[in-house]
Amino acid sequence: xxxxxxxxxxxxxxxxxxxxxxxxxxxxxxxxxxxxxxxxxxxxxxxxxxxxxxxxxxxxxxxxxxxxxxxxxxxxxxxxxxxxxxxxxxxxxxxxxxxxxxxxxxxxxxxxxxxxxxxxxxxxxxxxxxxxxxxxxxxxxxxxxxxxxxxxxxxxxxxxxxxxxxxxxxxxxxxxxxxxxxxxxxxxxxxxxxxxxxxxxxxxxxxxxxxxxxxxxxxxxxxxxxxxxxxxxxxxxxxxxxxxxxxxxxxxxxxxxxxxxxxxxxxxxxxxxxxxxxxxxxxxxxxxxxxxxxxxxxxxxxxxxxxxxxxxxxxxxxxxxxxxxxxxxxxxxxxxxxxxxxx
Amino acid sequence: xxxxxxxxxxxxxxxxxxxxxxxxxxxxxxxxxxxxxxxxxxxxxxxxxxxxxxxxxxxxxxxxxxxxxxxxxxxxxxxxxxxxxxxxxxxxxxxxxxxxxxxxxxxxxxxxxxxxxxxxxxxxxxxxxxxxxxxxxxxxxxxxxxxxxxxxxxxxxxxxxxxxxxxxxxxxxxxxxxxxxxxxxxxxxxxxxxxxxxxxxxxxxxxxxxxxxxxxxxxxxxxxxxxxxxxxxxxxxxxxxxxxxxxxxxxxxxxxxxxxxxxxxxxxxxxxxxxxxxxxxxxxxxxxxxxxxxxxxxxxxxxxxxxxxxxxxxxxxxxxxxxxxxxxxxxxxxxxxxxxxxx
DNA sequence: ATTAGCACTCAGACAGGGTGAGTGCTAACA
DNA sequence: TGTTAGCACTCACCCTGTCTGAGTGCTAAT
Numbered sequence: 001x002x003x004x005x006x007x008x009x010x011x012x013x014x015x016x017x018x019x020x021x022x023x024x025x026x027x028x029x030x031x032x033x034x035x036x037x038x039x040x041x042x043x044x045x046x047x048x049x050x051x052x053x054x055x056x057x058x059x060x061x062x063x064x065x066x067x068x069x070x071x072x073x074x075x076x077x078x079x080x081x082x083x084x085x086x087x088x089x090x091x092x093x094x095x096x097x098x099x100x101x102x103x104x105x106x107x108x109x110x111x112x113x114x115x116x117x118x119x120x121x122x123x124x125x126x127x128x129x130x131x132x133x134x135x136x137x138x139x140x141x142x143x144x145x146x147x148x149x150x151x152x153x154x155x156x157x158x159x160x161x162x163x164x165x166x167x168x169x170x171x172x173x174x175x176x177x178x179x180x181x182x183x184x185x186x187x188x189x190x191x192x193x194x195x196x197x198x199x200x201x202x203x204x205x206x207x208x209x210x211x212x213x214x215x216x217x218x219x220x221x222x223x224x225x226x227x228x229x230x231x232x233x234x235x236x237x238x239x240x241x242x243x244x245x246x247x248x249x250x251x252x253x254x255x256x257x258x259x260x261x262x263x264x265x266x267x268x269x270x271x272x273x274x275x276x277x278x279x280x281x282x283x284x285x286x287x288x289x290x291x292x293x294x295x296x297x298x299x300x301x302x303x304x305x306x307x308x309x310x311x312x313x314x315x316x317x318x319x320x321x322x323x324x325x326x327x328x329x330x331x332x333x334x335x336x337x338x339x340x341x342x343x
Numbered sequence: 344x345x346x347x348x349x350x351x352x353x354x355x356x357x358x359x360x361x362x363x364x365x366x367x368x369x370x371x372x373x374x375x376x377x378x379x380x381x382x383x384x385x386x387x388x389x390x391x392x393x394x395x396x397x398x399x400x401x402x403x404x405x406x407x408x409x410x411x412x413x414x415x416x417x418x419x420x421x422x423x424x425x426x427x428x429x430x431x432x433x434x435x436x437x438x439x440x441x442x443x444x445x446x447x448x449x450x451x452x453x454x455x456x457x458x459x460x461x462x463x464x465x466x467x468x469x470x471x472x473x474x475x476x477x478x479x480x481x482x483x484x485x486x487x488x489x490x491x492x493x494x495x496x497x498x499x500x501x502x503x504x505x506x507x508x509x510x511x512x513x514x515x516x517x518x519x520x521x522x523x524x525x526x527x528x529x530x531x532x533x534x535x536x537x538x539x540x541x542x543x544x545x546x547x548x549x550x551x552x553x554x555x556x557x558x559x560x561x562x563x564x565x566x567x568x569x570x571x572x573x574x575x576x577x578x579x580x581x582x583x584x585x586x587x588x589x590x591x592x593x594x595x596x597x598x599x600x601x602x603x604x605x606x607x608x609x610x611x612x613x614x615x616x617x618x619x620x621x622x623x624x625x626x627x628x629x630x631x632x633x634x635x636x637x638x639x640x641x642x643x644x645x646x647x648x649x650x651x652x653x654x655x656x657x658x659x660x661x662x663x664x665x666x667x668x669x670x671x672x673x674x675x676x677x678x679x680x681x682x683x684x685x686x
Numbered sequence: 687a688t689t690a691g692c693a694c695t696c697a698g699a700c701a702g703g704g705t706g707a708g709t710g711c712t713a714a715c716a
Numbered sequence: 717t718g719t720t721a722g723c724a725c726t727c728a729c730c731c732t733g734t735c736t737g738a739g740t741g742c743t744a745a746t
Binding site: 105138139141143145149151153155157159161163164165238239242243248249250253254257258261 | 448481482484486488492494496498502504506507508581582585586591592593596597600601604
């Protein structure tokens, strides 16, 4: 693998990959020879292909079929061969327009984003919503529902809202609840939600609080409201994947389907992306997703100021139009960041 | 079709249907003859089958295959032949247990219900959440997010929460917002959400309001918060459908899949069910769902007191174990009703 | 009215032959 | 020494014909 590829070999490998990306069929030496500016005979190409196969860039499904790029080839392609184009203007316009109608509600924006990624890339769009616990608390509020039932409402800086029904041990009056909200807001506002719980526990030690039963009750109540909620993920365009010829087979299709139904696998992958900045690409086995052989994932983070909010991206076959999709994901991430920045 | 079926013919038809339900293969005269208590020769059975075919209860995919029941046959089966068994005790227990851990949050309950319906029936479970607009308003609240941005929170009697980000024309102080909430709660609490808007408009005419700018602003603000939100639907176990042998074909599979991705079709069907009480059964074409040939839907409404909240059910192949699934859907609906009744 | 018998149909599995795309190897060539 | 033409070979795929088994409809006997 340390072996360098000659310029010519690179061109041939590139030709094969790009051919395969559009046709999804094993590509033969003839096709490569007549392609592009390459003025080579099929025989020469064959020799090169044999070399590339030995180096692990190509395989052939059977003796007399053409060659198919391996994951390693795609990896080399995106790292060294691919000139990631700028996204073209019309496309950019098309994307921008999709957001014009939508309100500023964060959930709606992200949902639309997943739809958009799917329809523009013609693969599957995914968006991981910001973890609620990673946001900053703006407001906490209790609403009395009747008897000892209380609805706790947490509002994050970014407009995300979480609510939780709690059955309190004792009955509170509406006025009590208002006072409790006020006290807690004073205490917790502006804190990252992940730190809220520890702040509460800390405050519980505070002697001033110990004397005020209402405050200590408020703290106990608020402790119940903070629960780690599952990650929210938007996925759209699964059928785009099923349209790919490589999955036109009942077994494969069911397998992928089942895999998609288990969203947590995907959440794990996206969670891993959240620490890095910008576009990331996982090819085939690099995704570490089981039952998802033959799929690649392109992601990017969207941010607000300097903190990362979440991850969005596209899932497609390894044989994906990387050159087109990468800028789409990149541009969309920037756009979403901008849309959310002032929240 | 006015022709009456003799007792023997009914037994034979029943045998064919039940055979087909378990095997998914066209059933031949021999199989029927040797089945059950029927002491008849295959030849006799063949004569009967020919009659049944003429009457529209059976078809044969080709000359020398067995017979397959038509939609009409299933319809006759569930109407006249099927003795809907009581759901057995172990099953009931199994279902009950599924709810023990879950909190009382309505969303969580409904989501769990769809999962449950899917796993108990081995088909696909669907639950249509109560339309928010059909619930009763318990509380309205404004939270200031910064600048002119306000988060409006509507809480319904049943614990459902809807929130909406609004950009108001003018800036309000926190105290203003509290006063506005109080005023609006006074005015609107206890009203069905569907009537809230008209109540607002009505109140706008009120001369007392006209003199109080804060009140009239409050009304204008609240008017913006009430928006018809799309119906929420939970679907689980789509892969169970794909496991059915009649859909083991790439084209069919994609088609169904695409149909499921369009949830509004399903919402329409379930919406239609909401007016009737109890279990309803749609066989094949009766569903009026396009691209869903070969599927049947069994639904039931869940209620709170005397008003219907929503619909739940199971989607499976027309060749479905009606005898088993009907009581499951029925029991689940009753159980969900009970769980939600005191909210 | 029921049944045994029989000729008939048809999908599905299987085998054999032809086709075409593609390969590897070798020998000739620049 | 790198490139190319030529050639024999491989193998998936398609088409065809044959066979088999399950199932039917009809008719004649019971």
